[in-house]
Amino acid sequence: MGAEFVTLSLTPILIGVFAAIACALPGNFLILRRQALIGDAISHVVLPGIVVAFLVTGTTASLAMMVGAAVAAVVAVVLIEAIKRLGRIEPGAAMGVTFTSLFAGGVLLLEQTDTSAVHLDVQHALMGNLESLIWFSGEGWGSLLDPVALADLPVELPRMAVVCALVIVFTIVLWRPLAITTFDEGFARTLGMPVNLIGFTLVVMAAIAAVAAFDAVGSIIVIAMFICPPAAARLMTNRLSHQVLWSAAFAALSAVLGYVAAGYGPIWLGGDYAVSAAGMIAAVSGIVLGLAVLFGPHRARVGEAVGEG
């Protein structure tokens, strides 16, 4: 755990942890509302969003990309609603129609434009590039106190930290309305809560987390973190507050373990090269969920015995 760790691994791990927590928090509510796949849909439509943003602005500046992705996410949510209502189609199918069509459009645009000069391709969008976020000036733990070196941190780290903080604040501030609308929409309406607005805010928050995380770590982690840690947490407890804390812990654990397993695991096993960190983080979160499915204390439905049945 010396200077090399600070240079190569510290920032990717921190970015991974922030991204994982930022996605896992809204994921708790999405799962309880049976909207878990919104995260999946959003992370697919991010691709056309960034391609269009690139075509319009001509740059791959992060701000343009993020605005494009966010616009695409909102467009997708509106389209899903429109198709659901106009065509009287069940939500899952409406979602499937929307995000696959938009994704196909994004791939086509990408093929049609010459983006070979810039770093913009489907694989990057899917898998992210966590390993490349190296802190060149970080020459040891002492660099954490060195303002010159700190200024050279990969820009993704402060951005992801800000988004993560934003999501945490959002969750705390809107805790009561979110919890009440999630569990008892009718009761929330009688209290005069703007139920639809709260639902839409949640989706927008999820979209912001997804877009920011996507930029740094790719869409696999985004989808996995929206669903796996909250799902595992759901099997650990019956209290919403505990579930949210569990999910944050699971998310952080998956990010750290996954990164370490991807970066150092193959070397420990005698290999020469690291494997994809994004993929490994998703895999670890899957293992966590698998363990929760097998041993979680609250895994059964209410009224059913734990175990067989």
Place this chain on the structure above:
Amino acid sequence: MNNFLAALTLGAGYNSALVAIGATCLGVAAGVGGTFLFLRKRALVSDAVAHSTLPGVGLAFIIMVMLGGEGRSLAGLLLGSAASAFVGLLAVSWITERTRLAEDAAIGAVLSVFFGVGVVLLTVIQTMSSGRQAGLESFLLGSTAGMLFSDAVVIAVGGAATALATVLMRRPMTIVAFDPDYARSIGIDVPRIDLLMMALVMAVTVIGLKIVGLILIVAMLIIPPVAARFWTDRSSNVIWIAGLIGGSSGFVGSAISASAPALPTGPIVVLVCAAIFFVSLLAAPDRGVLAAVLRHRAFQRRVHRRQGLLALSRGEPIHDVMTLRVLSGEGLIRADGVATETGRSAAARAARDERRWDVARSLYQDTSLPGRYDGLTAIDTVLTRDEIAAIDREIGGPAALDIKGAS
């Protein structure tokens, strides 16, 4: 354009003809197979199935290389993808059955985790010195460039077999999709039919990997049935129409993609399919948006006509622009708003109908009749002539009405 026509008639070269045939078979199989998934309201399970093929592709490649092979045999890779898709499917049903998590959470968890494992395996393969590793990424988005004849045969035969199996099993699958309890009561093994349904979806996914890729194959399973549903209310017709939509988007899409460079087959096929969906959403009779708008307009006209006629019969002035337009359009009033001869008689009929309804609603209070009063339905379409005669006696005979009516 000429290239496009040539491709449409399978004349754009050997390879694109192969792709077109393969894509058409795939489209038909996907449309037909996806219909049951859609009717069962489990459309997004196909997303989990599709994404969980990736680790199988990677593992199959690694195993084939370890056994000393080249690693790129399409049949071997597809076999591997089918195996891991099956494991993914089992995981989805295991999570939904064993825990309190809903199916959508299980789908999302399985698709992201399997896909993540697949990506890890792809990076492992990239570091392997042996084997021609390039090309496995093409399963993500499909790649038809340089498709071999043997590949096309695998796809065409697989697609045809899947479509045939679906058609043969459509009766039990339809019953299970609509009413699992009834299906159980007549002796259908519901879990087995569900499994069969999923096996068909798996087959379509695996066959489609080469052409459309695992991310977009979901579109071929979901969009055709959703689009077909707009055109008909009969499930048997949904199957055929979905097959037709899937097949034609496969065919037209591959022709477009063959007509110019930088038009990847998978996305183009999906976009053609999406275009058909939007046309269906807008233009389908009865369920389409356009039909709904027209229906609403017709309803509006009837309300305005009726209310305008009642106003005429009471001698009240009409100010509403739409009412005036409707009435003058039918020649019931003149440009200055005064009722014409036909307008007066129509107004009298409307007034009489309204009064008959008033009486009928108090006479038949304890029946369902008052519920049928909407201010638009003519009473003689609801009651018999004798009943209306009884009501007219109550009103006091038509003489009272003749004062205002046409003489």
